[in-house]
Structures are given as structure tokens and as C-alpha cells.
Amino acid sequence: MNPVKRPRVLAIAEAANPEWVSVPLVGWSLATALRDVADVHIVTQVRNRDAFLRAGLREGSDFTAIDSEAFARPMWKLAERLRMGEGKGWTMVQAINAISYPHFERLVWKRFGDAITAGEYDVVHRITPLSPTISSSLAGKCAAAGVPFVLGPLNGGVPWPKGFEAERRAEKEWLSYIRSAYKLLPGRGATLRHASAVLAGSRHTAAEVARPGKDKIVYIPENGIDPARFNRCAAPTGVLRGGFVGRLVPYKGPDMLIEAAAPLLRAGRMKLEIIGDGPMMPALKALAQGLEGITFHGWKPHQEVQDILASCHLLTFPSIREFGGGVVLEAMALGVVPMIVDYAGPGELVTSEVGIKVPCGTRQEIAQGFAEALTALADDPGPLPAMAQAARDRVQSHFLWSAKARQVARVYDWVLAGRPAPVPDFFGQDGVAPRPRA
Template sequence: MRPNVIINAYACSPNKGSEPGMGWNWIISISKFCNIHIITEGEWKTEIEESITDLPQGINLTFYYLPVSDKIRNMCWNQGDWRFYYYYHKWQKRALKQAEVICETVSIDIIHQLNMVGYREPGMLWKIKDIPVVWGPIGGFGGIPTPFLKSFSNKEAIKQKIKQAINNIQVYTPYIQKAIKKSDVLIACNSVAKNKLQHFRKDKVLVISEAGSLISSNKNTRNYNFETLKILWIGRNIKSKALSIALETMTELNDLNIELNVLGVDKSEAHLPNEETQNVNFHSWIPHEEVQNFFNSSHLLLFTSLYEATGTVVLESLAKGVPVICHDTCGQGDIIDSMCGVKVPMKSVDYSIQTFSKEIRNLYFNKNLIKSLSDGAYAKAKEFQWENKGKLMNDIYFNLLNKK
């Protein structure tokens, strides 16, 4: 018998990445095993309704839309705009009322607070009595190590320090502590979040990455007897993504035939270390199909991010058989190992630049190792397939129901 589940997912879209894509992929994966009632904001209502008709499990999905204004939507996607949390909190009150209405007409077995992933707003569905609650994946803990703040402006560095101080305090507020204690199952998105949440729970905190992978049916037949080593960097030009470290790394490799393609950043936005950095190509916004073409023709992904839950691009890269070179931190630090990439300890900006360049130089002269890492990338991606998350969550739900 399929359990009836309410999922609270503010952000949900079949055509987007990041939080909206994460929400959609978790939901459609779980819906293969459960009947789901989804409470979402509705920015992508049209896309959702069109996509449901193409899904075999579409009959198991019922969406409830609670839209907000374009102004609030812009605040949401403008990272760093703290005003959004005021409106998001008000939206969660609406979500609670909607969930209560659903419970009046449907026999709900499980409530799942899915996203946004950050711990600061856990929603209010845990207030509904006598129904087990799952919260997660949960992230937002940790921060950018102090040595890396030297690459920030003084204003930005101070802002980051304040943010990290608030991070360390805010989790102790009664509102968040009640959600932590009232939830029957907590799911951390990475080991950093798990270690923090474990302080407040005697029972085990699970770890499930918020990101997932879709494995291509056909492996790429990229050329490993290359003349030019092609490296990919994908992201927005914000300080936490540390594009500057990638660009500085490339200046250390000017003597080699290496090409870095930067996706998501226009050249006018970037600050090249010097005019000798000739081996970098910039591509601002490009369609998703073209991004896939870049994956198919690249040998490595350079992921320099300093702080996030798990970069969705990391698993997307692995699914394409592209090994990842990254910092040993956050979700990517949990996922990447010596079988599918290279991790660099976070010591300082200079250390990262020198170590990234050393590792890339080593791979440039060791093409067989790149091929081996590519095979390992495919294998690693299979561990994180979206379908596996659906099966895993179904097991978690049934374990909860068996305890009732």
C-alpha cells in the first residue's frame, strides 16, 4: 500500500537546477513509491503541470500552489538578501494552513519538510500532531574559512564573518530547536550538517546529499589522447564560488596546452589575474543543452567553491564521466574520492592555487589516470542516482510507520 505523504517544497521546477531542480527531482523520485501532496510556491506552475502529464507516476502527484509576488521571488534568488526570510516565514504559515486542510480530506501518513535546504527556516508542518515528520536534507552550517577571506573586499569579509557568527547562534533559537526536536527523522545534506545536528539529537542523524544524478544511457567516447586538456568551470561570479582561484590556477599552467571554459560568467565580469591568461574562454548564460555539450568534450571539472551544501554540478559532472578537482569541504568533500577526482585541503588561497595547478599538471602528463578517473566518475554517479533517493526515502517512511 502506498503511503500518503505531504511534501513541503517551496522551490520546485522540472526545468531548473539548484533548489527548484532539487525539489522536483526528489518529488518525482519519491512519487514512484508514494502518493504525494506537494505544497509549493508556484513560480513554475505551468512547467510543472505540463511535465506531470508526461510522467507515468503523474497520477501520484497533487500540487497545491501558494504564489508570492515577483518582488519576493527576486529576493529569494538574490543570494544574500536577508529580507526574503521575513516573507518566507509568512509563506510557511500559509503552508501550514494548507497542510491542515489537506489532512482534513486525506489520511496522511508522513509529513516531509523538503526545501529550502537551509536550516534557518524549518517550516511549521511539525506542529501538526500525530503524523510522523521528516525534515531534510538540511544544510546551511559552516562557512568560508578565515584564510580565504583575504580574497574578499573588507566589506565582504566583514559581512561573511557576521554571517558565520549568526550561523553559529541562530540554530539555538527556540523556533529552530523545536523543529529539530519535534521532527521524527533529521536528514543532513553533508557531514558538516550532520556533525552540527548531532549535538541536539540522541538518535542518529542521517546523511543524504540534496543533489542527485541522472546517468546517460551512453557513455561519452571522449578522446584521451588529447593535444589540449579541456577543463570546465561552471557557476555564478560570486565570491564563494572562487572563480579567482581557478583563473590564478590557469596562470600557473600557461606553459601547457590547457583550455579552461568558464560557463555562467561573462568576460567583462571576471577579473583576469594578468593579460597573459590566454587559455580561458568565457561563456555567459547558455542553454542547458549546450552545457551538456561542454561536459561531453571536457576532461575535468574544476570546482573551486568555498562553501555550499553540495554543488549540483559536481554530480552532473560525474554522471557525464568527467572527474572533479575540488576543495575538500562541504558535500563535494563527502562525494569525491581518489577513484573519481582530486580533493585539495582548504589551507589558504595560495595553497589552493599551487595545489590545483600541481594536480592538473600531473593529470596533463598522465592521460591514463584521467581515463581511470572518468570510469570512476560514472561508478560514483550511480551511487547518487535520483531513483535511489526515492527508494531510500520510501524505506525511511515505512520504518517510521512501523514504529507508530
Template sequence: MKIVLVSSNAGTDMGGEAIKAYQYFDYLLRQGYDAVLLTHARNRRGLSRDFPAERLLFVEDGPVQRTLWQSRFGAPLVSTCFHLLAARLIRARFDPAATLLHYLCPVSPVEPRFPPQGFETVMGPFTGNIHYPPDFADRETPRGKLRARLHRPAQLLFRKLAPDKRQARHVLVSGYARTRRSLAWAGVPPERMSEVVDSGVAEAIAARPPARHVGRSTEFACSGRQVDHKGTDLAIRAVAESREGARLTVYGDGPARPALEGLARELGVTERVRFAGWRPHGEVLDGIAAARGYVFPSLAEANGIVMQEAMMLGVPVLALRWGGPGHLASDDAALYVEPGEEAAVVAGLAAGMDRLICEPDFADGVARRARAIAEARFAWSAVAASWAACYPAAARQAAAERRAAGIVGDRA
């Protein structure tokens, strides 16, 4: 049985969702699955470097998609357009009797995928239905607030108009109770949902020796697309409140960066906050590994792949107890701050940074416990195996036979 992995983004240079799709596709090939990745043409360069052309299928970027992308009101339809074009390619190239479609990214449990008729499907893992904490609700954009209000009505509507998730063979859930509620509104029976970890950590990261925390260190890191929900401004404010001279390197870029740079100037911490911009993933990992702590004050994070990576690197994480990050570590394996009023959050982050600076033994203990959790829960082999476990027995048997015959790791 052929597996067609459908993911609008896939690669190592486009953030968490894209990395997740890349790693899982690589896993399928290494395990002997007869797999094809169907993705957008913007991912062609990086994927063609790493995988054979016959294992890749691209939705080309036509005039309709470009028009939608450039339109203020049409942009939300870009993914819908991708899935409609993907369905056309699937119908033209694959036999429904011998093909399983796995819709991976995006992770929204609402967005319809429009699989072609007659094909068996697996969907997820889904992590959506995440919104700002109540004390930060005024920061959410009008579009975000509207999306939150329309979430349940949209699921009830799509339950009838686009019943893709209701009709799927299996739906993977990594967004905990909030996502199970959303999928229930969409009509997915509980027995067809499976709880899984949202993403894994690459073998190359797991193979790194864990960081060791000795002596005094004032270095901290944060990363990601610079948009409001990442909460980078809270990290910068915490640097300004730090009594021990905390320093922060911010990896990533985005529309919020100019305002964040202005905030650093306003608070007088430009010498202690460095904006590194977009850097290769390996370079970001090196920066995190060299830090005393990783600051992750995201206000609407469905999972937190970079937090999983920091834990595997042996770096203490400071995060809000909200959304996905609140489920990734135990209370003694991360420094959690309750998502209350902004001043209290900033003070909590600053206090955590100062403690990590001054107490290397404490930092090392947190890091060791975080590493143990990461090794037990986040290794890609275990995470990916839990996803593939919901495939039909015929697909898993075929993969086992290909492995036995040495047909694995089908890469360029």
C-alpha cells in the same frame, strides 16, 4: 497515506536544490506514492508541463512576499513567509490522520518550517552549517560571518520557539558531522537522524556513455550562479597560471560576473575564458562532457550536485577538499586541492589542469574511478529509496499496492 512534498523551489531550470525536488517528486510518483508537490508559484510553468495539475499545489506570490523579496532586510524572511502560507494550505486541504509532510528544500538545518499541528513530518536531507575555509574567511560577507556566529545560538533558540525538527518523525542528514552537530543543538535525538546521500544523478545522465580522454585537450568547464563562494575567480586565475594553455568555459550568471570578466581582462586571458551565461541544463551537461576536466573550487558548498553529475559523465573534477565536495570522491577519483592560502590553491588548480591536459591516460583513470563511485552511490533510484525508507510502513505499503495495480508514473 498521502505524501505532501514541501519544497520552496522545484524544477529543472533553477539549480541544484530545485532539480533535487523535481527528481524526487518524479521518483515518488513512479514508485506509486500518492504524492502532491507543494511549492512556490514561480515554479508553475515548468512543473505544469511535466506533472498533472491535481498533483501540484502552489503558494501564490502575494504582495507580502514581493515586498520582502525587494527589501534588503526582508529578503531572509521570504522562505519563512512561504512556509507559513504553505501551512495554511496544508491545514485547509489535507487530513492530518492520513497525510505525511516531507519538508525537502531549502536545506538549511536552522530555518524553521512551521508545519501545522497534528501532521506527521519528515525533514531533510539537511546539508547546512557550511562556511568558508579559515584561509578565505576574510572573503565571507559580514552577513555570512554573522550567520556563522549566530548558528548555534539560533538553533538553541528555535529548539524552544520553533521545535519543528525536534518533533519530526525522522530527519535526513547529508551534511556529515557538521550538520549532525547543528541538529543536535536543535534538539534532534541521534536515533531520529539518518545519514543519506544529499542528491542523485538523473537516469538520463547515468545512461550517457562516459567521456573518453585521449590525446591532448585544453578544455575545462565550470558552472553555477556567479557569486563569490563559488570561487570562479580561482579557476580564472588558475587558467592564467596554466603552462599548457588551459581554456575555461564558465556556465551561469550572477552578480559576480562583471568582476569576473574584468579579472579575465586584467590577467590577459579573455581569449581563453568564455562566459556562456545561463544555458539549458542539457547544454551545460554537453559542455562538461566535452571537457578534459570540471573545475569546482567552491568555498562553501554543502554538497555539490554538479560534481556528482560530472563524475557520472566520466569527467575528472578539480575541487577543494572542503565541505561537501571533499566527501563525494576518493583521492584517486578526483583532483583535490587543500583549501590553504589563495596562491597555493590557484597553483594547485593550475597544476591539476596541466596534468590533465598532458596526461590523457591519467585523466581517463581518474574519470573511470569517479564514474564507478557515481554509479554505486549517486543513482537517483538508490538515493531516493534511502529517503523514502524513513516513511511510515503504511505509506510504503500503499505505494507497493499502487505499483502492483499499475498506478505509477502519474505525469502529464
């Protein structure tokens, strides 16, 4: 019996780096996980070259580094000036990236166009950028060459919930008010028409790209877990203990969390571990004056974050605007039950079996919802062990990078068969979900 032929995949991951976080870590994790299910050659930006080499990949055979710095570097510096603060103005950064990224793809085609046209690759898969606002000239060129082009995971553009205009302004998200104008940009429609499959990292994004690519959308959340990095098993003891991990900025809601937990902290019925730093730190410490059992850890190395979080019963995370919610999966991998706002990424990752979802509302309503949920668990923590185990099980079955690679491999099978793909919900109860409505 002949072994099944592994597809030859050219994986485009301009942002991919095992030593960084956020989008570069997603790009690296998915691109390298796909090597277990396909013969993958990764194309990345030259700034990632040394990290690839340190990770043991071989330049030329495993990856190619494209030097687009002549254009990318000045554009990045411009984005840093326009975003008006470190970590702020994310929409502005994406707008500048939409201008600079096409140069990278032109260089990719210059280097690999002949090989793609000659059929040396079965699939071309653009993994990063994750933003749905950035079109791809490669999609049409691959279609002309008869090579399936897979796009994604795409994620982003989750609207700011009503009642949080102050938080929006604090994040310098002025450009977000006109973000939807990207749909009018040249190349967007052609990219979706020429793509053989579009991986959507969130249901919001799936709906956003529904026209003209709705028959090609596959829902696969962007984040995953490396079991080598998250290998502890939570073992909390004593009174209810909550953990917060993230930047201390308004939309993450650390002030709402302290307000919600304050009565339990005063009564000695709860402890709170705040991991992270940011502009809200002085105000949060002032808010916590007189409260026992709250610790501000600042930023910590990964291993220490894992150790602190593993001592908690709950990830208490009232953020109101998370595209992916990677920290939620990280907590679940440790067996820490997530308590989140039922909105965007975290709301999609958490089910009632594995965590607690507080309805998204006004600031006061979210704080009240967290207070009620925390009080209920302080009164009766009995449900927590079963939820913790269910959270770990869900990560193992659905959210390891190896599981995501297998999900993407199914998409490769569909596009290589030359037929429309059934649109699976790898994360639902029945295994199949309807296509999102446009």
C-alpha cells in the same frame, strides 16, 4: 502473495519547479522521484503551478498549489532589496524566508489538517525549504495526529574558511556572522523533537542539528542526477582540458584557477573552458591576457554546457563554499573527473577513486595545490580514464534521483515501523556510519 503496500505520502515542497535551478529543482526532482516508491501527493507554492501542469502533473490528484502570495510576494521583494545585489546575501534571503514561510505551512494545515488527522496519509515529508534554520509547525501537529513527519534534506550554514574574509564581504554575507543565533529561535527544538527522521544533506548540517535530533539523522546528500538531462559520455582529446562552470564570483575561485593553470596554458600543455558569467568577468579576462587556450563562454543553455564539459578531462572547480556541489555530480555523470577543494559539499561527494581533492587552505595554498595537481596530470594523464569511469559508476549507483528515492523509501519503512532507524551512510564504504558527534 499480497503486494507490498506503498506508503501514502504528503510531500511538502514549497519550492519545487522543473524549469528552475538550485533549490526549486531539488524540490521538484526528489518529490517526483518519490512517486516511483510511494503514493505521493505534492503540495507546492502557487508560483510553481503552471510548470507542474506543463510537466504533465494533474492538479488535485497529483499536486495541490497553495496560494501564499499575499504574504510571500512582499517578503520576497524585501529580501531582494536587502541582499544588496543579484545572487548575493544568501543568509539574508534565508532569514526573510524564515519569517515568511510559516504562513505557507499554516495554509497547508488548513487545507490538509483534517486529512492528516484522519489518517489519510502515512507520512508527511517536508522536502523544502532546505535550510536548517526554518522550523516547521507541521512537525508537532503531525506528531499529535500520530503521523510520522520526515524533515529534509536539510543543508547549509557551512562556515566561511579562514583567510577568505574579502570574499565573504564581496558576497554581502554580513548576516552570516550571527547566523548561529537561529538555534535560539522558537520552534527549532520542537521541530526536531517531533520529527520522526531528519535527512541531512551534508555532514556539517548533520552535526549542526545533532541536538536534540541526533538519533533521527540520516545522511543523504541533497543533489541528484536526472539521466535524461546528463546523457553524454565525455570524450576529451588532445592536451589536458579543464572546465569551470559557475558564477564568476570570488568564492567560486575562478581567479585561483587561472593563476594555477597559467604556466601550463603558456606552455600549450593545457586548455581551459570557463562557462558562466558574473562581476569578475572583466578582471578575469584581464588576468588571462597573453594566455593561450582559455575560452570564456559566458552563460550557455544546458545542452551546450553539457557539450562543452564533455570535451574536458577535468571539472576544475576551486570553490571554497558550496553547500551541495551539484555541478560536481553533473560532471561525474558525464565522466569528467572533478578536481575540487576538499571542503563542504564537493569534499563529501568526491572520493580519491573518482577525483582529485586539494586541501582547503589560504588562497595561495589552494592555487598552489591546483597548480601541482594540474601539472602532475599534464605530465601523466594515465589515471584519468579509470577515474572517469569510477565517477560515472558512483553516480549511477548512488546519485540518480531514482536511487535517492529508494534511500528515502527505506527511511519511510523505518519510521512507519515505529522504531528508531539505524543511521546508514548510503555513500560510505561499509554501508554504515556512526551518528555524527554533537
